[in-house]
Amino acid sequence: MNGGNVRRSDLGRLPLGRWAAGGALVALAGLLVVVLTSTDKSFLLGGILVLVGSLAVAAVVVIAVVRRELLGHVEYVNEVVERGVVEVLPPGRVAERLLDRVYGPSPYNQALLTALLGGEGRAGDGGDLTISEHTEIDYRLTRLDEANYHLVMETKYTFRKRVPTRNLVIFATSDETLRDMIVKGCRFPLFEMWFVREDETKSLFEDSVESLRDSVLVGVEHADGAGRTEVVEARHPGKHLREVRVRDWGGYLAFFGAGGAFDQALWMDRLRIFEIDLHGLARRPADVGAIQRLTLCSTTLQHIDDGFCWWQAPYPCFVERMSFDTRGFDLPGGEELRFNVKPFATEVRSAPAPWFTSDGVASVDLQAWLVPGHGMTLFWRPTRRT
Incomplete structure (x- = not known):
């Protein structure tokens, strides 16, 4: 049930610091080429390096802002996804998947499921449960x-x-x-x-x-x-x-x-x-x-x-x-x-x-x-x- 969830760790693993450092180094190298050389080809190459490095730094800044906003909404997105799944599936099916994941698949899980839910929970609206x-x-x-x-x-x-x-x-x-x-x-x-x-x-x-x-x-x-x-x-x-x-x-x-x-x-x-x-x-x-x-x-x-x-x-x-x-x-x-x-x-x-x-x-x-x-x-x- 967690396959569609957004995980904070996935967003946190993006190497934005290294990307920004790389872009800055590329832009700096381009400036050095422009300053230290006088040929037209060298000037063109230096300009391209400065442009690429600046774009890389700008992209990192944009990604950092977007990531910060996404991290602020991850819990909300996950809650919406999980609630949608829970509301659609019969209670017994949701509990069965959870018990199999936590305790491992076993025919004995059914007794625990029935005790917790007050029935088998096969009806989508929980109408077969007594609580x-x-x-x-x-x-x-x-x-x-x-x-x-x-x-x-x-x-x-x-x-x-x-x-x-x-x-x-x-x-x-x-x-x-x-x-x-x-x-x-x-x-x-x-x-x-x-x-x-x-x-x-x-x-x-x-x-x-x-x-x-x-x-x-x-x-x-x-x-x-x-x-x-x-x-x-x-x-x-x-x-x-x-x-x-x-x-x-x-x-x-x-x-x-x-x-x-x-x-x-x-x-x-x-x-x-x-x-x-x-x-x-x-x-x-x-x-x-x-x-x-x-x-x-x-x-x-x-x-x-x-x-x-x-x-x-x-x-x-x-x-x-x-x-x-x-x-x-x-x-x-x-x-x-x-x-x-x-x-x-x-x-x-x-x-x-x-x-x-x-x-x-x-x-x-x-x-x-x-x-x-x-x-x-x-x-x-x-x-x-x-």
Whole structure:
């Protein structure tokens, strides 16, 4: 992409000093010939040398002025050229060329590209990318008994560009391998993932998934073809929520189905997929053109002994804040817990948080971009007694 760019080093390598010195020497030699000789031929030769040398010096002066002006505009010219290329080519193609140049050509670059862009980026206008430019996450933990607690999760996304889709896909899994692969393998632009850690003595997966399905609330702000928006407050999707049959999993995850690396029959006890028709939530479903904002709230059943809970970005998200309400999360017998919030991301502006008690709501002002693989974790441990 840099083949047409003007480089400052190319302009700076012009040997103008030597050219000027050469021209001056030629002109001086011509003057000496004119002064020291008296023949007509010598006078003519000296005049020619003076003319050539003077023209050479004048040309160097003109070139120096032009070069100075060009150097002052090189950055502007390069910016215009690069911006023109970036605007014309699909985002995925631009990123692919850049990654191949920086990391070297590799089939594994595609996973990084998808994570950074929020999709494959094959559409010229970036219409196939899902990027949330304003994201807020609120977690509330409430103990149920000595072993389990309810984790209430509310996430609000505001997308940089309206997402042209009618479906929200929800993946529920208890397998860590699937958890890490779903982000890369999902075929839909809008999706969410529920992860339930399994216990060696008692499985919570099915109970937790049923709790999720019964408790999920979805709200959207969508636009019609004329650009008019409608806000649908968060509510249970009811009949617009359905479970995807196992034989259809290949249409939702690229690593299942024909040519996929996995056989879905081997994962039936560790994965369930749900689909919500977002158009069905609107007052005029036929008018829904694209999703601009999404609010998702759900409740999962989790193990207290896990010692942590977390949120991970499903696609590129600029996260302003994340809060953890632990006021209802205590241990039997009056034992006090202490909590700590740690982000796992490349850039975090907030200072490391100290361990805190369950007296209130801990809010972290993150103000950072998170991509798949980045997120926030809440840890807890019993208070050390002296």
